[in-house]
Amino acid sequence: MLDRLTGTQPAPPWWLVVLVAALALGTVLHSRTWRLARNVVTIAHEGGHALVALLTGRKLDGIKLHSDTSGVTVSRGKPHGPGMVLTALAGYVTPPLLGLLFAALLAAGRITLMLWLSLALLGAILVMIRNVYGALSVLATGAVVLAVSWLAGPNLQAVFAYLAAWFLLFAGARPVIELQRTRKQQMRARSMYLSSDADQLAHLTGVPGLAWVSLFFAVALGALLAGGLLLAPDTSSITLL
Template sequence: MNSAQLVDHGSSLLDRLTTTQAQPPWWLVAGAAVVALLLVGYTPVWRITRNVVTIAHEGGHALVALLTGRRLNSIRLHSDTSGLTVSSGKPYGLGMILTAMAGYPAPPLLGLAFAALLGSSRITLMLWTTIVLLAVMLLKVRNVYGVLTVVGLGALVFAVSWFGTDTLQAGFAYLAAWVLLFAGARPVIELQRGRRRQLRGRHTGDVDSDADQLARLTHVPGLFWVLVFGVIAVVSLVLGAGLLVSDAAEVCVPLLSDGSCPAPA
C-alpha cells in the first residue's frame, strides 16, 4: 500500500467513523451469536476466550479507580486468565467500594455498550473504540503476558477494521459484542463456586475475591454482591440481545428498536 492509498484508506475510515454502516443480514447476527455461545460455553475454548473477559474485567477496575480519584499503579494479566489491578488511595470509602465492584459488571456492560453502537449501525466506530480502549489500557500493563495479550487483541481488531470486508467487520463486531454479553454470567458462577470451595474450613476474612472484598468494605455478605453481579450480567444480556437482534431481524422491540413500534392492526 503506497502513501496515496494509505491517505485514501484513512480518509475512508474517517468517513466511516462519523457515519453509519448498512445493517448486516440476520443470518450473520444469528451465526455470530451461535459462535459466541460456543466460545463461552465450551470449556476447552473458554480457557482462551476468558483472556478477553479478563481484559475487560481489569479494565473496569482501572477505569473506575481513575474516575473516583484513585491513582492507578498497574494492571497485570496472567496466563491462567486471572488478573490484578493495583490502585492507591484510601483503603476504604466509596471510591474503593466502586473500584472493587467494577470488575465483574465490566464485560457485560461493555457488551451492552457495543450492542448499542451496533444497533445504531456504528460498526466501524465500535471497532475503533475497542482499539482506543486497548491502547489506553496498555499504558498501565506491567507484565509481559499482559502486554502480549493486549497488543495481540488490538492488532487483530485493527487488521479486521483496516483490511477486512464490510461483512467480515460486521461479523467480527457482532461476535465480540455477543461474547461479552454471554460471558457476563459465567465468571460470576465461577466466582461463587470458588468462594464456596475457599470458605470450607476457612474464615471469611481469608477469602480474597471481589465479592468478599466488598463484604469487608460494606459489611454486606459476599453472596449479596455475587447476586448483584449476576443480575447485571443477565439484564445486560437481555437488553444487549434486543439491540443486536431487533434491527437485523426487523423485529420491533419497544424501547430498543429505532423509532417507535407501529400500532397493531
C-alpha cells in the same frame, strides 16, 4: 477516515447475526475455547477496575494479566470509602456493560466506531500493563481488532463486531458463576482469607459477599437481555416457504 468513523454501516443478514450469536455462546460454553477467550474478559475486567480507580481519584500503579486468565489491578488511595467500593465493584460488571455499549452502537449502525473504540480502550489498558504476558495479551487482541477494522471488508467487519458484542454479553455471567463456585470451595475448606472482589466489597461495606455476587449476576443477565434485544435481527423480511 472521519466519514467512516462517524458514518453508519449496514448490519449483516439476519441469519448471520443468529449464527454469530450461536458461535459466541458456544465459545463461552465450551471449556477449552473459553479458557482462551476468557483472556478478553479479564482485560475488560481489570480495565474496569483501573478506569473507575482513576475516575474516583485513586492513583493507579498498574495492571497485571496472568496466563491462568486471572489478573490484578493495583491502585493507591484510601483503603475504604466510596472510591474503593466503586473500584472493587467495577470488575465483574464491566464486561457485560461493555457488551451492552457495543450492542447499542451496532444497533445504531456504528460498526466502525465500535471497532475503533475497542482499539482506543485496548491502547489505554496497554499503557497500564506491568507484566510481559499482560502486554502480549493486550497487543494480540489489539492486533486482531486492528487487522479487521483496517484490512477487512464491510461484511467481515460487521460479523467480527457482532461476534465481539455477543461474546461479551454471553461471557458476563460465567465468571460470576465461577466466582461463587470458588467461594464455596474456600468456605468449605474454612479458608481464613477470601480475596475475591465480592469478599473485598463485603469487608468494605458489611454487605454479605453473596449479595454482591447476586448483584454481579443481575447486571450480567440484565445486560444480556437488553443487548440481545438490541442485536436481535430484523426478521420482518423473512419469507416462509
